[in-house]
Amino acid sequence: MAAIELNGVQKSFGTVDVIKGVDIRIEDGEFAVFVGPSGCGKSTLLRLIAGLESINAGEFLLDGKSMNEVAPDKRGIAMVFQSYALYPHMTVAQNIGFSLDLKKVPKDEIRAEVEKVAEMLQLSELLDRRPAALSGGQRQRVAIGRAIIKKPSVILFDEPLSNLDASLRVQMRAELQRLHQELAATVVYVTHDQIEAMTMADRIVVLKDGEVAQSAAPIDLYKRPANTFVGTFIGSPRMNLLSASVRRSSDGSVEARADNGWVIVLPDGFSAFDGDRIKIGIRPEHLRLVALPAAISAKVSVVERLGVETYLTFNHPKGSIVARLEGDITVKVGEQVGLEVTENACHLFDSSGASIQSG
Amino acid sequence: MHTPMVETTTGRSSPMTLTGYQRRAAWHLKLLLAPSVLLLGTFVIYPAFYSIYLSLTNEALSGPAALNPRFVGTRNYVRLFSDGGFWNSLLVTFWFVLGSAIIGQFILGLVSAVLLRRPLRFRPLINAIILMPNAVPEVVAGFMWVGMLAGGEHATLNKIVAWFGIPSQNWLVTFPLTMIIIVNTWRGIAFAMILLTSGISSISHELYEAARMDGATPRQIFFRLTLPLLMPTIFLYMLVSTVTTIALFGLVYALTRGGPGGATEIIGIYIFNQSFTAFQLGFGSAVAVVMLAISVVIGIGYVRLLKVQV
Ligand SMILES: Nc1ncnc2c1ncn2[C@@H]1O[C@H](COP(=O)(O)OP(=O)(O)OP(=O)(O)O)[C@@H](O)[C@H]1O
Ligand SMILES: [Mg+2]
Numbered sequence: 001m002a003a004i005e006l007n008g009v010q011k012s013f014g015t016v017d018v019i020k021g022v023d024i025r026i027e028d029g030e031f032a033v034f035v036g037p038s039g040c041g042k043s044t045l046l047r048l049i050a051g052l053e054s055i056n057a058g059e060f061l062l063d064g065k066s067m068n069e070v071a072p073d074k075r076g077i078a079m080v081f082q083s084y085a086l087y088p089h090m091t092v093a094q095n096i097g098f099s100l101d102l103k104k105v106p107k108d109e110i111r112a113e114v115e116k117v118a119e120m121l122q123l124s125e126l127l128d129r130r131p132a133a134l135s136g137g138q139r140q141r142v143a144i145g146r147a148i149i150k151k152p153s154v155i156l157f158d159e160p161l162s163n164l165d166a167s168l169r170v171q172m173r174a175e176l177q178r179l180h181q182e183l184a185a186t187v188v189y190v191t192h193d194q195i196e197a198m199t200m201a202d203r204i205v206v207l208k209d210g211e212v213a214q215s216a217a218p219i220d221l222y223k224r225p226a227n228t229f230v231g232t233f234i235g236s237p238r239m240n241l242l243s244a245s246v247r248r249s250s251d252g253s254v255e256a257r258a259d260n261g262w263v264i265v266l267p268d269g270f271s272a273f274d275g276d277r278i279k280i281g282i283r284p285e286h287l288r289l290v291a292l293p294a295a296i297s298a299k300v301s302v303v304e305r306l307g308v309e310t311y312l313t314f315n316h317p318k319g320s321i322v323a324r325l326e327g328d329i330t331v332k333v334g335e336q337v338g339l340e341v342t343e344n345a346c347h348l349f350d351s352s353g354a355s356i357q358s359g
Numbered sequence: 360m361h362t363p364m365v366e367t368t369t370g371r372s373s374p375m376t377l378t379g380y381q382r383r384a385a386w387h388l389k390l391l392l393a394p395s396v397l398l399l400g401t402f403v404i405y406p407a408f409y410s411i412y413l414s415l416t417n418e419a420l421s422g423p424a425a426l427n428p429r430f431v432g433t434r435n436y437v438r439l440f441s442d443g444g445f446w447n448s449l450l451v452t453f454w455f456v457l458g459s460a461i462i463g464q465f466i467l468g469l470v471s472a473v474l475l476r477r478p479l480r481f482r483p484l485i486n487a488i489i490l491m492p493n494a495v496p497e498v499v500a501g502f503m504w505v506g507m508l509a510g511g512e513h514a515t516l517n518k519i520v521a522w523f524g525i526p527s528q529n530w531l532v533t534f535p536l537t538m539i540i541i542v543n544t545w546r547g548i549a550f551a552m553i554l555l556t557s558g559i560s561s562i563s564h565e566l567y568e569a570a571r572m573d574g575a576t577p578r579q580i581f582f583r584l585t586l587p588l589l590m591p592t593i594f595l596y597m598l599v600s601t602v603t604t605i606a607l608f609g610l611v612y613a614l615t616r617g618g619p620g621g622a623t624e625i626i627g628i629y630i631f632n633q634s635f636t637a638f639q640l641g642f643g644s645a646v647a648v649v650m651l652a653i654s655v656v657i658g659i660g661y662v663r664l665l666k667v668q669v
Contacts, residue, residue: 052568073574085565089587099573102583146573 002076002153002186003028004049008058011044018044020210021058026203028063031180031187033197035233036207042190045207046156049188050079062154073099078147079156082163084139086131086146093118093127096145117145120182137168144176148183157189161196169193173200194236198222206230228353231281237311237322239281239347246276256280260318262296264346270356278356281347284311284324287339289331294338300331312337407651414645420638428641435645445646447621448629452605454536455543455625460600463544465593468551472559473585475552493549501613504542505531508614531615535622539611546610551596558592559585591665598661602654626650 004026011019018041026032034042047053049060051072060067067075086095094101096117097110105113118124121141131139140160147155160176161169177200180187191197197204198218206213206221206229213233214226225231231239244256244264254266256278264280272278298321302313310329314321323339331337348356414435418428439445471489475482492500507515510529517527531538562585570580608627611617617624617632624632626646634643 050572052571072571077572079569079572081565081569083563083565085563085569087566087569087584098570102573102575102579146569150573 002063004032004154004186004188005061005064006045006049006058007061009045009048009055009060010057011041011048011053012056018210019048022207022210022212024205024212024215026186026188029184029186030202031177031189031200032203032205033201034188034190034205034207035192035194035197036213037233038192040207041210042207043158044210046079046158046188046190049154050077050156051075052079075154076150076152077154077156078150078152080140080143080147080158080160082159084131084143084163086139086142088131091128091130092123092134092142092145095131095142096123096149098146099150113149114145117149120148120179121145136164137172140164140172144179148179148185152185154186154188155183157187159190159192162192169196176200194234198234204234206233224355225281225347226355228279228281228349231347231349231355235283237284237324239283240287240319240321242280242282242319242321244278244280246270246272246274246278248272248274258318260316260321264341266346266348267344270348272356277351279349279351279353281349282321282341283345283347284322286342286345287321287323287325288342289323289325289329290338290340292336292338294340296339296341297336298339300333300335300337303329303331303333305329410644410647410651413641414648416641418641418644420635420640422638431641435642436649438642439645439649444621444624444629448624448626451536451622451624452626455540455607455611455623456601456604458536458540459543460547460604461597463540464547464551464600465596467544467548468596469555471548471552472555473581475556476559489552490549492546497546497610498613500542500546501610504538505614508538532619535615535619539614539623539625542614543604543607543610547600547604551600554596554599555589555592558589562588594661594665598658598665601657601661605650605654605657 004024006022006024009019009022010017022045024032034045036042044053048055051067051070055068062075062077087098090098093111093114097114100110100113114127115124118127121144123138123141123145126134126138126142131142134142140163143160157176161172164172173196189196189200201218203215204218204221205215208229214221214230216224216226221230221234225234225239228239228241232241242258242260242262242264244258244262246266247255247257249255252268254268254270254272256264256266258264258280266272298314298316300312301315301320302311304311304313305328307328309327310325312323312325312329312331314323350356415430415432416428417431417434471485475485479485495503508530509517510527510532511517512521512527514527516530521527566584566588567580570584575583606627607625608631611623611625612628612631615623617628627650630643630646630650633646634640
């Protein structure tokens with residue numbers, strides 16, 4: 001019912017280009033999440049879709065129809081604001097029913113609709129309260145209620161959970177997913193939180209400096225990052241990046257000599273010339289300890305024991321490396337240990353950072 | 360070195376006794392409030408009570424009572440309530456406050472505040488034009504307007520209306536009350552605009568965006584969002600402007616001296632005329648006390664409404 005298509009969309013404020021030509025396709029009913037560092041243009045992109053800002057160049061299509069010149073309330077799109085933006089002088093019921101009231105829908109019809117929405121969001125007891133007398137989670141639900149009473153085909157969320165405490169966030173996350181299924185609306189959701197993105201999304205759009213770095217399903221993003229930016233942005237602790245030179249031996253095998261002295265064997269079919277500079281991405285969870293002597297050995301600089309897992313940091317002037325190991329490992333700081341990379345787990349990027357081949 | 364902190368932070372204090380720190384904090388507060396209290400006491404509270412005392416005597420500035428004032432009880436008040444001049448000045452004051460403060464300054468101030476929020480081309484110029492009247496001393500402003508509104512063909516307003524074929528006239532004589540309302544409105548727009556602008560800018564921008572997403576027209580946004588959210592500021596404005604306009608004197612005195620025939624004799628001028636033109640200080644004080652009482656009642660009324668609002 002509502003597929004979103006952005007074609008070469010650009011937006012600038014004065015002389016500052018904020019969105020620099022974005023192409024995204026979000027299928028009907030998908031839960032799409034925009035992630036990216038602060039200031040990369042996530043909110044701006046959302047506001048362009050909402051119609052709160054005008055598009056400078058390119059086109060926004062909803063179900064194939066251009067929305068560039070359509071007023072915000074005529075797009076069939078609802079938005080939940082980060083600060084909730086509830087009308088402080090209205091009760092919960094009035095807040096939720098405001099859009100219907102503006103359209104002069106009869107009072108009893110509004111009341112019936114509001115009650116239906118309130119029940120879905122467990123707000124029935126709170127309908128006569130003012131926003132000031134609600135908790136953060138309750139306000140959040142009112143803001144969602146105000147959005148869904150319009151029966152929108154697309155709902156936009158701008159960091160909706162960032163003002164809630166951790167446990168409430170987990171609960172609201174589940175609730176939002178349930179709602180998404182019930183409403184069958186397309187959702188576009190902005191967040192800073194990787195876990196939120198990975199757990200909720202059908203599709204994650206990673207933005208960087210007003211451009212799309214990659215748009216894919218969460219697990220593809222993790223397994224096949226298109227560039228070093230996505231590789232290091234998704235995953236925690238972040239992916240280790242080693243600068244290295246390719247060495248081809250006469251017997252046909254290829255290996256990479258990293259600047260920190262590590263030697264990593266590359267897959268057979270790897271096409272690169274001798275001496276090429278590449279970047280190797282290794283996720284911390286793809287390193288494991290092996291007995292010495294080993295191909296790779298390093299001195300432990302920091303040990304972080306969390307019980308269920310242990311983080312080891314190996315400092316080196318050419319870049320530190322972090323390993324994430326299962327269970328409680330008792331190694332000492334300063335100890336020399338042997339390391340091994342899980343087979344086919346290396347991500348290879350060219351010197352500009354674009355993926356060469358995914359492992 | 361002497362350290363007073365040590366003896367005050369022992370754990371002996373019970374909820375009933377203040378700790379040394381609290382006692383010192385309270386002391387500081389009193390010290391900081393003292394100058395204000397002293398000034399208010401000397402120049403507001405004492406004169407107010409002295410006025411009440413005077414209003415119960417036949418104190419005058421000339422004649423036998425001036426030498427030897429007598430206590431006359433409520434005689435001044437009885438006389439006051441049967442004095443046509445007093446009732447006239449109350450009515451004039453009512454129309455003056457309603458016309459200039461509550462309607463003129465408020466509406467024009469609100470319109471300016473709402474319009475000037477948008478980036479208009481001549482915004483700084485318009486701002487300056489609105490703020491200027493407030494920078495002129497009220498008596499100077501009054502005399503300036505006397506010149507503009509005077510009779511004769513060369514007065515400013517007469518020159519302007521001559522274009523429309525309206526005959527020359529002395530505006531302060533033909534429309535005295537209307538003219539003082541217009542002049543006071545002109546002078547007070549700036550205050551209303553400043554206060555209401557600050558009220559409007561404290562309304563979150565996201566609320567307006569939410570309303571746009573909900574499909575509100577600019578008109579609906581104004582009446583259903585801006586206006587109700589501005590209510591506390593509006594009541595504050597009403598309170599301040601009503602009370603200061605009731606107490607106004609200089610501007611109107613410079614314009615008309617209360618004339619012609621009492622048509623612009625607002626209560627401040629009536630008090631002045633009774634006390635210093637007719638020299639009846641006791642009677643004038645009685646009027647002042649009544650006016651103070653009215654202001655207090657209005658003030659309390661607004662504060663009540665304000666509490667209901669928020
Ligand atoms: N109205 C505006 N005028 C000028 N610059 C703006 C405006 N709105 C946003 N920007 C700029 O555009 C860039 C992107 O802003 P945006 O709010 O979209 O970032 P974001 O990705 O949502 O960041 P965050 O994660 O911190 O919310 C920022 O550099 C910001 O300063
Ligand atoms: Mg943002």
